Amino acid sequence: GENVEQHPSTLSVQEGDSAVIKCTYSDSASNYFPWYKQELGKRPQLIIDIRSNVGEKKDQRIAVTLNKTAKHFSLHITETQPEDSAVYFCAASLNDDKIIFGKGTRLHILP
Amino acid sequence: KAGVTQTPRYLIKTRGQQVTLSCSPISGHRSVSWYQQTPGQGLQFLFEYFSETQRNKGNFPGRFSGRQFSNSRSEMNVSTLELGDSALYLCASSSDRVGNTEAFFGQGTRLTVV
Numbered sequence: 263g264e265n266v267e268q269h270p271s272t273l274s275v276q277e278g279d280s281a282v283i284k285c286t287y288s289d290s291a292s293n294y295f296p297w298y299k300q301e302l303g304k305r306p307q308l309i310i311d312i313r314s315n316v317g318e319k320k321d322q323r324i325a326v327t328l329n330k331t332a333k334h335f336s337l338h339i340t341e342t343q344p345e346d347s348a349v350y351f352c353a354a355s356l357n358d359d360k361i362i363f364g365k366g367t368r369l370h371i372l373p
Numbered sequence: 374k375a376g377v378t379q380t381p382r383y384l385i386k387t388r389g390q391q392v393t394l395s396c397s398p399i400s401g402h403r404s405v406s407w408y409q410q411t412p413g414q415g416l417q418f419l420f421e422y423f424s425e426t427q428r429n430k431g432n433f434p435g436r437f438s439g440r441q442f443s444n445s446r447s448e449m450n451v452s453t454l455e456l457g458d459s460a461l462y463l464c465a466s467s468s469d470r471v472g473n474t475e476a477f478f479g480q481g482t483r484l485t486v487v
Contacts, residue, residue, distance in 0.1 A: 268415075296475070296476075298478075304480075305463065305478040305481065306478045307478070308475045311475070351415060351416060360429040360431070361406070361476060363408075363415050364415060365415035366415045366416075
């Protein structure tokens with residue numbers, strides 16, 4: 263079955279700097295890769311997703327890249343702000359009926 | 374449009390007991406998935422239901438079971454509770470196949486087993 267590895271588990275960046283979170287997946291047939299953000303005490307919410315027919319997708323300060331050959335995808339947050347502090351989860355799906363999540367990255371934005 | 378609703382929000386149970394958690398999806402959504410969230414383990418997939426049928430199952434013991442009703446509401450049951458079952462249980466609903474469309478999460482039920 264699909265396995266998703268996520269790194270780092272904790273990341274601290276200075277406000278205004280960029281943050282990068284990386285994930286690898288095991289099943290080369292996976293074709294849907296969402297990213298979820300979970301603020302403290304709140305539910306996870308989708309922030310961006312990418313499908314396997316696209317190499318990069320951007321939404322304002324957030325971008326996701328996908329390398330199908332290497333089976334890895336990354337989340338890039340530019341010009342980080344205090345409200346970006348949260349736990350971020352990557353996930354992969356085989357276009358079926360389950361999403362496999364990584365273990366999460368706790369992002370701290372330092373003032 | 375109301376979001377995904379989970380009840381109860383908090384539960385305290387003793388070892389050996391059983392518990393039932395409830396999830397009401399967004400109106401019109403037919404897919405409901407369940408996840409266990411623990412520190413350090415992230416979100417672990419339990420199972421997914423679509424139109425009252427379990428379509429997929431994660432690697433959890435048979436003590437964990439679920440069902441879905443004709444109105445798409447879903448319940449999850451855990452029997453013979455163990456201390457390690459203490460976690461936040463999240464359900465998510467989606468309009469179609471959860472691996473193809475955005476999944477909307479509920480607030481979760483925090484289960485504490487003592």
